Amino acid sequence: MKQEFTRIAVKVGSNVLARRDGTLDVTRMSALVDQIAELHKSGVEIIMVSSGAVASGRSEIHPQKKLDSVDQRQLFSAVGQAKLINRYYELFREHGIAVGQVLTTKENFGTRRHYLNQKNCMTVMLENNVIPIVNENDTISVSELMFTDNDELSGLIASMMDAQALIILSNIDGIYNGSPADPNSSVIQEIGHGKDLSNYIQATKSSFGRGGMLTKTNIARKVADEGITVIIANGKRDNILVNLLQHPEDTLCTRFIPSKEPVSSVKKWIAHSEGFAKGEIHINECATEVLNSEKAVSILPIGITHIEGEFEKDDIVRIIDFRGNQVGVGKANCDSSQAQEAIGKHGKKPVVHYDYLYIE
Numbered sequence: 110m111k112q113e114f115t116r117i118a119v120k121v122g123s124n125v126l127a128r129r130d131g132t133l134d135v136t137r138m139s140a141l142v143d144q145i146a147e148l149h150k151s152g153v154e155i156i157m158v159s160s161g162a163v164a165s166g167r168s169e170i171h172p173q174k175k176l177d178s179v180d181q182r183q184l185f186s187a188v189g190q191a192k193l194i195n196r197y198y199e200l201f202r203e204h205g206i207a208v209g210q211v212l213t214t215k216e217n218f219g220t221r222r223h224y225l226n227q228k229n230c231m232t233v234m235l236e237n238n239v240i241p242i243v244n245e246n247d248t249i250s251v252s253e254l255m256f257t258d259n260d261e262l263s264g265l266i267a268s269m270m271d272a273q274a275l276i277i278l279s280n281i282d283g284i285y286n287g288s289p290a291d292p293n294s295s296v297i298q299e300i301g302h303g304k305d306l307s308n309y310i311q312a313t314k315s316s317f318g319r320g321g322m323l324t325k326t327n328i329a330r331k332v333a334d335e336g337i338t339v340i341i342a343n344g345k346r347d348n349i350l351v352n353l354l355q356h357p358e359d360t361l362c363t364r365f366i367p368s369k370e371p372v373s374s375v376k377k378w379i380a381h382s383e384g385f386a387k388g389e390i391h392i393n394e395c396a397t398e399v400l401n402s403e404k405a406v407s408i409l410p411i412g413i414t415h416i417e418g419e420f421e422k423d424d425i426v427r428i429i430d431f432r433g434n435q436v437g438v439g440k441a442n443c444d445s446s447q448a449q450e451a452i453g454k455h456g457k458k459p460v461v462h463y464d465y466l467y468i469e
């Protein structure tokens with residue numbers, strides 16, 4: 110059965126683009142560009158998230174003295190990103206397709222204004238038939254405020270751009286139900302909502318990657334819960350992208366089944382903004398129960414036991430249940446002192462309104 114996606118995000122991992130010795134695998138890049146060009150020409154809108162800046166810079170520059178990891182990242186990505194985007198530009202030009210570079214940082218997703226600004230940038234590119242090629246701006250990213258890796262960034266982009274699918278290309282055929290090195294393990298082809306994969310994932314990651322399979326899995330689950338199909342596949346296999354879309358049943362990969370319930374655009378932003386949370390709202394047992402039910406409910410002061418941290422109205426806050434587990438993220442409807450004052454009282458305005466509440 111052919112997949113009728115009209116807008117997809119494609120994330121290409123460092124290991125797909127780098128050879129064993131760390132040099133840029135231009136043959137692989139060219140093959141991927143050919144596939145993306147084919148899909149683009151058939152009417153699919155594509156947003157690329159490409160890693161590889163650090164890997165391609167590392168093989169270019171040989172520093173005289175030993176550099177610490179931050180200096181290395183900044184130096185290699187500055188040189189490597191220029192090289193990477195230049196290659197993409199030339200390769201896509203052969204197909205008559207324009208590409209544009211979008212370099213971003215985690216901070217650029219912190220407020221709704223910044224978020225919508227980036228969404229607008231990529232929307233206008235797509236409207237003008239330009240393929241956005243996104244990467245984290247490693248050169249200026251502050252270590253503590255970086256994305257875990259580009260898998261996290263690609264999840265955010267897919268969600269922000271309302272993509273129907275996110276395809277994560279790595280150097281492996283999918284998620285194995287054991288060590289990928291063990292001949293008895295095989296690729297899990299479909300993953301439904303709520304399946305625990307923690308036993309399968311090894312801490313090992315490929316030589317040039319940053320996050321490993323665990324971040325891929327966590328991100329894939331979150332994005333699939335927002336209604337987006339997530340596919341993890343091997344970017345080193347010939348014609349993989351075209352096959353995934355045109356012959357999905359015969360193409361080896363791991364597919365996360367998307368939730369059928371639509372998630373609003375603002376809730377998607379909130380879902381990915383947890384890292385910017387300024388405070389915590391702790392709720393009692395009764396409020397936890399209602400929140401876990403199918404009902405659409407807001408966080409009312411009557412169900413709050415205590416507040417931690419200081420926040421302003423419209424800041425992102427975490428929702429913590431009576432057992433101390435995080436159950437959601439929301440946008441505060443008032444500041445922390447107003448919330449504090451209202452705790453336990455009836456008939457007060459919600460501290461987090463349902464429309465701005467994302468339950469995990």
Ligand SMILES: Nc1ncnc2c1ncn2[C@@H]1O[C@H](COP(=O)(O)OP(=O)(O)O)[C@@H](O)[C@H]1O
Nearest residue numbers: 122123279284285309310311314315318321322
């Ligand atoms: N259960 C598993 N199934 C597949 N890969 C796994 C598993 N556990 C760990 N891995 C590792 O995750 C790696 C892919 O993640 P990563 O290094 O971040 O790649 P990328 O650079 O493409 O983002 C694989 O090469 C593999 O070594």
Ligand SMILES: N[C@@H](CCC(=O)OP(=O)(O)O)C(=O)O
Nearest residue numbers: 123161162163258259318319
């Ligand atoms: N922004 C970095 C990406 C690092 C990263 O997340 O790599 P990967 O785990 O291979 O997707 C780069 O371009 O080198």
